[in-house]
Amino acid sequence: MMLPTLFLILSVLFSSSHASVQDFCVASLNGPETPAGFACKTPAKVTVNDFVFSGLGAAGNTSNIIKAAVTPAFVSQFPGLNGLGLSGGRLDLAPGGVIPFHTHPGASEILLVTQGSITAGFISSANDVYYKTLKKGDLMVFPQGLLHFQISAAGITSVAFVFFSSPNPGLQITDFALFGNSLPTPLVAGTTFLDPATIKKLKAVLGGTG
Template sequence: MHLLNEVKMSFPALFLIFSFLFSFSNAAVQDFCVADYSAPEGPAGYSCKKEAKVTVNDFVFSGLGVAGNTSNIIKAAVTPATASVFPGLNGLGVSLLRADLAPGGVIPFHTHPGASELALVVDGTICAGFVSSANNVYFKTLQKGDIMVFPQGLLHFQINTGKTKALFYASFSSAIPGLQILDYALFKNNLPTEIIAETTFLDPAVIKKLKGVLGGTN
C-alpha cells in the first residue's frame, strides 16, 4: 500500500516529464517552421506556414549583398536577416545582420535580450566592446578578419575608427535576437526629462537637447 501511494504521488511529476520529452520529440520530427506573417505571433515566435504553401524562396534571403545607407545621425546602417524578414529562419535559433559604417560611424550602446552576437569584420577598422554585469569593460580595435563575441543581454557597441568605410557581419544565437538601443530608450520617447535626470544624473538641458535630436518629448 505504501509503495502504491508513492507511485500515485509521483504520477503528476512523471506526467510532466513525459509531456516535456514528448514536446521535444515532436519539435525534432518537424523539419522547419517557416514564419506565417499573416497569423498571430506568440511568445515562442511566429506561427508556422502550412507546408503546402512553403517555397524555396522562404529559405533564401538576398538583402545582405547591398550596402546600407549611412547618411544619418550615426553614420551607420544595419540590414537584418532575422525571422521578421527571413521566414525560413523561424524557430531555427540563428540569424544574421550586415552593418555598414562610414568613417566615424557608430552602432550605439545596445543589447540583444534574446541572443549572443558573433561579429566578423570584413572591411575597415572597428573598435568594439561590451560591459559585463559586474561593470567590467572589454573592448578592442578589430581589423579585417577579426571576430568578437558579445554575450547575450550585455550592452555593447561598435565604432568605425578608421579613415575608410567599415563593414561587419554578425550572427546571432536566435532567429529573433531582439534589440534595445540605450540612446533611444532614454531620449526617443515621452519619458519626462525630470525622471531621466534623476535616474542618470544628467543635466536637464543636455537631456532636452538629446530629446530634440532623437525625437523625444517631455
C-alpha cells in the first residue's frame, strides 16, 4: 500500500513541476530590464532569429583612444539569451590596443584567442596578480567582479571571443570611472594620491570635468 501511494505522490510532483517550466523566455526589449531580466516575448511572436546573432563575424572599429573594439552579444543585442545565464562578445585589438582595467559585476568571463596574441590578467581581492601572454587557441578565465585587462601582444590585430556567465554581465572601466566623470579634482586627488595636474590631464583625455 505504501509503494503505490509514494508512486502517486512522486508522479503528481514530477508532472506539476514540469508543467511550470518554460523552454525559453525570449526578451521583450520594449519593456524595462529588471534584476530578473526582461519580460518574455509572447511565444507566438518568437522566431528562429531570436536565437541567432550574426554580429561577431565582422571586425570592430579600433580607430579610437584605446585602439580596441568590443562587439557585445548581450541580451540587448541577442534576445534569446534572456534568462539563460550566458552571453558573449568579440574583442579586436590593433597593435598597441588595450582593454583597460575593468570589472564585470554580474559575471565571470572566459576569453578565447583566435588571432594574434594578447597579454591578459586579473588582480585578486588579496592583490595577487595573475597574467600571461595568450596565443591562438588559448583560454583564460576572469572571476566575477575582479579587475582585469587585455592588451595586444602582437604586431598585427589580435582577435578574441569572450563568454560570460550572465546575459548582461555589466561593465565598469576603472580609468573612466576615475577620470571620465564630474568628481572634483581635489576629491580624486585625495582618494588616488595623484597630483591635481595629472588628474586634470587625464580628465581632459577621458572626457571628465571638475
